[in-house]
Amino acid sequence: MKMKNLPRAAERFLRYVQINTQADPLCAESPSSKGQWKLAQVLVEELAQMGARDIELTPQGVVLATIPGREPAVGFLAHLDTSPAAPGGPVKPLLHEYQGGKIILPSGEVDHPLLAKAVGCTVITSDGSTLLGADDKAGIAAIMDAAQRLLAEPEAHATVRIAFTPDEELGRGTDHLDVVKFGVSAAYTVDGGALGELEWENFYAQNLRIVIQGKSSHTGDAKGRMVNAVRLAGNFASSLPAVALPETTAGREGFIHVDSIRGSVEKAELEVLLRDFSSQGLAQKRSLVENLLAGIVSEPGSYRVEETGGYLNMKEAVAKNPQVVELARQAMKRVGVVPWEKPIRGGTDGAMLAKAGLPCPNLFTGGVDPHSRSEWLVAQWLQRAADVVVTIARLWGE
Numbered sequence: 001m002k003m004k005n006l007p008r009a010a011e012r013f014l015r016y017v018q019i020n021t022q023a024d025p026l027c028a029e030s031p032s033s034k035g036q037w038k039l040a041q042v043l044v045e046e047l048a049q050m051g052a053r054d055i056e057l058t059p060q061g062v063v064l065a066t067i068p069g070r071e072p073a074v075g076f077l078a079h080l081d082t083s084p085a086a087p088g089g090p091v092k093p094l095l096h097e098y099q100g101g102k103i104i105l106p107s108g109e110v111d112h113p114l115l116a117k118a119v120g121c122t123v124i125t126s127d128g129s130t131l132l133g134a135d136d137k138a139g140i141a142a143i144m145d146a147a148q149r150l151l152a153e154p155e156a157h158a159t160v161r162i163a164f165t166p167d168e169e170l171g172r173g174t175d176h177l178d179v180v181k182f183g184v185s186a187a188y189t190v191d192g193g194a195l196g197e198l199e200w201e202n203f204y205a206q207n208l209r210i211v212i213q214g215k216s217s218h219t220g221d222a223k224g225r226m227v228n229a230v231r232l233a234g235n236f237a238s239s240l241p242a243v244a245l246p247e248t249t250a251g252r253e254g255f256i257h258v259d260s261i262r263g264s265v266e267k268a269e270l271e272v273l274l275r276d277f278s279s280q281g282l283a284q285k286r287s288l289v290e291n292l293l294a295g296i297v298s299e300p301g302s303y304r305v306e307e308t309g310g311y312l313n314m315k316e317a318v319a320k321n322p323q324v325v326e327l328a329r330q331a332m333k334r335v336g337v338v339p340w341e342k343p344i345r346g347g348t349d350g351a352m353l354a355k356a357g358l359p360c361p362n363l364f365t366g367g368v369d370p371h372s373r374s375e376w377l378v379a380q381w382l383q384r385a386a387d388v389v390v391t392i393a394r395l396w397g398e
């Protein structure tokens with residue numbers, strides 16, 4: 001490991017990734033894992049040492065702090081947890097002075113088209129047996145590095161409110177964030193990918209649980225009597241348009257996804273995700289689902305559709321305050337980064353905050369290929385992310 005020219009934010013990052021904060025989907029508590037507490041406590045201590053104000057660790061594991069400055073206050077968020085989709089630790093970070101080609105790891109390799117942009121930089125990976133956790137410890141490291149620098153120049157920037165939230169990967173990132181107490185009219189999540197990524201548009205999302213009621217009877221004696229809920233559920237899944245599935249769509253196309261089917265002859269339950277970049281598109285997908293069900297499950301009242309969750313497109317909140325994105329663009333340009341704007345085929349904490357009317361675009365962290373053992377981060381991109389946070393705070397203060 002060559003450490004001599006490692007950017008400061010990357011040094012922080014290397015410390016944070018060694019705390020395993022993998023979210024546990026089977027745990028209903030907040031935070032869902034002990035490691036998240038541990039990291040939260042480390043951050044509280046570091047924030048205190050650097051002189052941040054109003055530091056708080058809520059009983060649900062949300063870290064809050066203030067960097068005093070001018071009006072208005074602007075927020076920055078990152079999440080404490082890492083994804084349960086790949087082994088979460090222990091993370092053994094490796095540093096590579098990257099010269100091109102694929103990176104061979106002790107157990108695996110990293111081969112990605114965006115690596116070509118990292119030639120001459122320091123690439124950080126895991127050893128291939130776990131994820132790296134740049135999602136989202138890179139976001140935390142960027143905000144912490146920025147906080148330290150902003151505290152040294154109190155009058156030259158807006159007041160900054162920091163929130164580190166637990167269990168974003170479980171869709172619970174903002175469940176315990178008191179938006180009123182957070183007290184900002186604009187915020188940014190630092191939870192994006194490669195250098196320059198700036199995201200202010202995401203899916204409208206609706207999650208449905210469909211319950212189909214069947215009728216059981218002895219199979220030898222079922223003629224004209226049995227209604228097999230399992231078969232009806234299967235019919236529904238296969239009747240969805242093949243051109244509107246996650247596996248057949250990209251870019252700005254929405255989809256309908258059957259995420260799970262559980263059931264028996266008497267009752268089948270389907271978890272179905274609807275996603276679209278327009279609210280009308282989402283409503284159309286909802287009516288399509290209802291129409292298909294009505295055609296397949298002939299007996300009225302023998303099925304029901306419940307909404308179990310979802311989020312809004314953050315574009316709605318951003319449209320009311322376009323300056324939020326404009327200042328992010330300007331900040332990137334000031335630190336020599338070309339903004340790379342694209343819609344997110346998913347949701348973020350910002351999408352949850354859009355419900356509360358808070359505009360909250362997403363900034364790059366320098367991490368790529370999240371939720372996988374081949375996740376990687378460019379140390380210099382991470383430092384640029386910290387620079388962008390500092391510069392956004394300055395621009396809001398002007």
Ligand SMILES: [Zn+2]
Binds near residue numbers: 135168191
């Ligand atoms: Zn994330």
